[in-house]
Amino acid sequence: MKIATYNVNGIGGRLPVLLRWLALAKPDILCLQELKAPQEKFPENAIRDAGYDVIWHGESRWNGVAILSRVGDIHETRRGLPGDPADEQSRYIEAAVGGILIACIYLPNGNPWPGQKFEYKLKWMARLDAHLKALFDLEAPVIVCGDYNVIPADLDVYKPENWTKDALFAPEARAAYQGYLDQGWTDAIRTLHPGARIYSFWAYWRRSFERGAGIRIDHLLLNTAARKRLSAAGVDTRPRGWERSSDHAPAWIELADRPVRGRKARP
DNA sequence: ATGTCAGGAATTTCCTGA
Numbered sequence: 001m002k003i004a005t006y007n008v009n010g011i012g013g014r015l016p017v018l019l020r021w022l023a024l025a026k027p028d029i030l031c032l033q034e035l036k037a038p039q040e041k042f043p044e045n046a047i048r049d050a051g052y053d054v055i056w057h058g059e060s061r062w063n064g065v066a067i068l069s070r071v072g073d074i075h076e077t078r079r080g081l082p083g084d085p086a087d088e089q090s091r092y093i094e095a096a097v098g099g100i101l102i103a104c105i106y107l108p109n110g111n112p113w114p115g116q117k118f119e120y121k122l123k124w125m126a127r128l129d130a131h132l133k134a135l136f137d138l139e140a141p142v143i144v145c146g147d148y149n150v151i152p153a154d155l156d157v158y159k160p161e162n163w164t165k166d167a168l169f170a171p172e173a174r175a176a177y178q179g180y181l182d183q184g185w186t187d188a189i190r191t192l193h194p195g196a197r198i199y200s201f202w203a204y205w206r207r208s209f210e211r212g213a214g215i216r217i218d219h220l221l222l223n224t225a226a227r228k229r230l231s232a233a234g235v236d237t238r239p240r241g242w243e244r245s246s247d248h249a250p251a252w253i254e255l256a257d258r259p260v261r262g263r264k265a266r267p
Numbered sequence: 268a269t270g271t272c273a274g275g276a277a278t279t280t281c282c283t284g285a
Contacts (some may be wrong), residue, residue, distance in 0.1 A: 009273070010273050012274080013273065034273095037273060045276060061283085062284065062285095091270080109284075109285060149285095201270095203270080204270080205272085208270095247271085
C-alpha cells in the first residue's frame with residue numbers, strides 16, 4: 001500500500017497537476033495540505049471522478065487539509081488538533097482507512113521568528129506532542145504525515161547557514177520534532193535513507209529546484225505497527241518540475257501487507 | 268537583501284502568507 005503526503009499550495013490552481021500526479025503515481029492514500037480553499041470550493045467531484053473517496057477541512061484563503069483514498073471508505077476520526085478549542089485554523093484531519101489510522105497535518109510555518117506566529121507554532125507542536133502520545137500505543141498502524149514545517153537536521157537542508165534565522169530550522173522547533181522521535185515515532189524517509197540528501201520543498205525563486213537548493217520538511221511518522229510494515233520511502237520529485245507546480249513535492253511510503261523481516265527500530 | 272507564487276479584495280493593483 002502506497003501512502004503519500006503532498007502540500008499542493010492551493011487546490012484550485014493545482015488541480016491539473018494533482019490529477020496528473022494521481023494518474024501517474026496512483027497512491028492508495030494521499031494527504032493534502034494548503035488547500036487554500038473554503039469548504040464549499042473543494043473540487044470534490046474531480047477527485048471522486050479520479051477514483052478516490054475524500055474528506056477535507058477547508059478554510060478561506062489559507063491552510064486546509066484533506067485525505068484521499070482509493071482503498072476503501074474513509075472514516076473520519078478527528079477534525080482539528082485537540083488542546084485548544086479556540087484554534088480555528090484548518091490544520092489537522094484524521095481518519096481510519098484501509099486498516100490504518102492516518103493523520104494529515106499542516107504544521108504552522110512560524111515565521112517570522114521570533115514573534116507571535118512562532119509562539120503559535122510551538123504551542124501547536126506541544127499540542128501535537130500530547131496527541132501523538134495518545135496515538136503511538138494503538139495496535140493498528142498509525143501514520144502521522146504532512147507538512148511539518150520543520151527541517152530536522154543539517155542533512156535536510158541545502159545550505160544550513162542560510163536558514164539559521166528561519167522558524168523552520170529554529171532550535172526549539174527542531175527539538176520539538178526530535179521529541180516526537182523520542183516518543184518512538186519513526187521518520188520513514190530518514191530511517192530507510194540514513195545518509196541521503198532528500199528534499200521535499202524548493203522555493204519558487206532563484207531557480208531553487210534546478211539548483212537542488214531544497215529542504216526536507218514533509219514527513220511521515222510511523223508508530224511501531226506501521227514501522228514493521230515499512231518497505232520503501234522517498235520523495236517523488238517529478239511533479240516539482242511540471243508547469244504550475246507546487247513548491248513542494250509528494251513524499252511517500254510503501255507498507256507491505258505483513259511485517260517486513262529485519263525492520264527494527266532505529267538505535 | 269533578493270526572489271516567486273496563490274488567493275482574496277477590490278478593479279487593475281495591492282495585500283498577506285509562505
